Amino acid sequence: MKVRITAALLLLFCFFNGTAQLQQLLYEGPPVFHGAKVIGNRPGTDFLFTVPATGERPITFFSAGLPKGLNLEATSGIIRGKVNEAGEYKVKIIAGNSKGKTEQEITIVIGDKLCLTPPLGWNSWNVFTNTLDEKMVMDMADAMVHSGMRDLGYQYINMDDYWHDSTRAPDGKPVPNPEKFPHGIKWLADYVHSKGLKLGIYSDAGSKTCGKCFGSYGYEEMDANTYAEWGVDLLKYDFCFVPWKKMEAIARYKKMGDALKSSNRSIVYSICNWGLFKPWEWGPEAGGNYWRTTPDIFDIWRGGIPFVMSTMRILKKQNKILAYGKPGHWNDPDMLIVGNYGQGKATSWKGKFKGMTDVQYQSHMSLWAMMNAPLLSSCDLRNMNEATKKILMNPELLSINQDAKGESATLVLKKNGIWLYKKNLKDGSVAVAVFNTSKKEKQFELTLEQLGLTGTHIAHDVWQHTEAGILKDKMPLTVKGNETVVLRIKQSN
Numbered sequence: 150m151k152v153r154i155t156a157a158l159l160l161l162f163c164f165f166n167g168t169a170q171l172q173q174l175l176y177e178g179p180p181v182f183h184g185a186k187v188i189g190n191r192p193g194t195d196f197l198f199t200v201p202a203t204g205e206r207p208i209t210f211f212s213a214g215l216p217k218g219l220n221l222e223a224t225s226g227i228i229r230g231k232v233n234e235a236g237e238y239k240v241k242i243i244a245g246n247s248k249g250k251t252e253q254e255i256t257i258v259i260g261d262k263l264c265l266t267p268p269l270g271w272n273s274w275n276v277f278t279n280t281l282d283e284k285m286v287m288d289m290a291d292a293m294v295h296s297g298m299r300d301l302g303y304q305y306i307n308m309d310d311y312w313h314d315s316t317r318a319p320d321g322k323p324v325p326n327p328e329k330f331p332h333g334i335k336w337l338a339d340y341v342h343s344k345g346l347k348l349g350i351y352s353d354a355g356s357k358t359c360g361k362c363f364g365s366y367g368y369e370e371m372d373a374n375t376y377a378e379w380g381v382d383l384l385k386y387d388f389c390f391v392p393w394k395k396m397e398a399i400a401r402y403k404k405m406g407d408a409l410k411s412s413n414r415s416i417v418y419s420i421c422n423w424g425l426f427k428p429w430e431w432g433p434e435a436g437g438n439y440w441r442t443t444p445d446i447f448d449i450w451r452g453g454i455p456f457v458m459s460t461m462r463i464l465k466k467q468n469k470i471l472a473y474g475k476p477g478h479w480n481d482p483d484m485l486i487v488g489n490y491g492q493g494k495a496t497s498w499k500g501k502f503k504g505m506t507d508v509q510y511q512s513h514m515s516l517w518a519m520m521n522a523p524l525l526s527s528c529d530l531r532n533m534n535e536a537t538k539k540i541l542m543n544p545e546l547l548s549i550n551q552d553a554k555g556e557s558a559t560l561v562l563k564k565n566g567i568w569l570y571k572k573n574l575k576d577g578s579v580a581v582a583v584f585n586t587s588k589k590e591k592q593f594e595l596t597l598e599q600l601g602l603t604g605t606h607i608a609h610d611v612w613q614h615t616e617a618g619i620l621k622d623k624m625p626l627t628v629k630g631n632e633t634v635v636l637r638i639k640q641s642n
């Protein structure tokens with residue numbers, strides 16, 4: 150089996166190196182699994198997970214050991230149902246097509262933990278702001294499927310601000326804007342679920358959202374229960390119109406966290422108070438699955454001002470709090486701006502920022518993945534160019550982010566403009582990111598000592614999709630300006 154998986158991976162990676170279109174390459178050869186291998190859900194609540202797999206279609210999926218209450222759809226690989234009994238279930242998944250058969254084990258954890266690996270998805274804010282509507286959500290769900298993103302593990306389609314009607318209903322219930330969402334949110338959630346994807350929504354801990362729509366303050370239970378009735382899977386909860394006081398922040402986030410927990414649905418909870426009052430210290434207690442660590446990201450590499458964050462500015466802050474990210478509770482350095490190219494209504498800062506280079510986007514993606522950040526793309530998934538697809542859809546990098554051990558990278562060295570990160574992975578291998586913060590190309594000598602390793606290791610280059618060589622003592626590397634070389638290093642026997 151191992152040989153077959155390696156052969157399939159090799160095939161995939163050989164293709165990646167060529168000039169062929171990524172999307173086409175994903176659907177050749179035997180099945181290859183991707184994405185989360187450990188999935189949390191609450192007892193007695195709807196479960197939905199699409200087993201992410203590339204390879205020639207049609208693929209037929211089988212399973213052994215699914216807990217009572219769940220079913221795997223053979224043609225789509227979608228697992229649905231409800232499990233009443235808490236526990237850790239080891240499930241064998243087998244995928245077969247005309248080119249071969251592959252199997253893997255996943256763990257379904259029924260209990261009080263969600264988001265056991267960082268969420269992979271898309272969010273509407275950065276590029277579209279107030280132009281969000283039903284058709285866009287459906288289009289993005291379709292694009293997530295057609296692009297191949299879903300088969301690499303992307304799951305969430307998150308609506309941000311501006312889904313709201315001008316006021317709540319007379320009974321206080323939240324209502325979507327009837328012109329933008331003529332069929333209502335439940336209908337939309339059903340559509341997104343039919344694709345094997347999940348739907349996220351947005352609200353605010355104050356009386357209004359940042360876009361001045363109605364917030365959830367005083368309506369926490371009603372909102373959480375309505376989101377649950379609608380079939381919503383994730384809530385991003387903002388901090389506008391709230392007094393800037395630590396105790397107030399904790400109390401308001403916990404109030405919604407508790408409401409979500411008792412809502413009878415597994416709803417992932419995203420705390421968005423821009424890193425104020427160190428949410429990494431109290432986020433888990435408030436029920437948060439991830440929390441923003443900084444103000445908003447903008448489409449620039451360096452610079453920025455206090456509430457206009459560049460990628461580098463965020464990274465510098467992030468380096469100090471890496472250890473706080475744990476399975477079920479992640480640091481969120483904000484969405485991905487890969488492929489926005491200065492087109493984001495929000496992230497271009499009214500057209501002032503013209504976007505970053507593909508090399509910079511590649512570093513942004515590499516480091517977010519290494520730091521176990523939620524990987525929430527914000528570009529227009531309907532029109533991604535090849536470079537954007539290759540950055541967002543690198544299977545090896547995504548598997549580093551989704552690794553079941555859930556240990557964040559640590560920054561082990563800063564030397565001559567190079568930042569060296571190391572992340573221990575579940576299978577005993579180590580992911581290494583060599584990030585060149587300067588504009589100029591640099592030579593860097595990677596040593597086992599820097600990584601705290603001994604022995605002989607084989608290094609695989611995650612962006613080149615090739616073997617990078619044997620690492621016995623040291624390995625010379627050339628890193629382009631602003632580039633990040635990512636290696637997966639494995640002890641050789």
Ligand code: GAL
Pocket residue numbers: 274309310358359360387388389421423444445
């Ligand atoms: C900000 C938040 C953004 C976006 C926006 C919507 O506070 O950080 O990510 O959600 O509000 O108005």
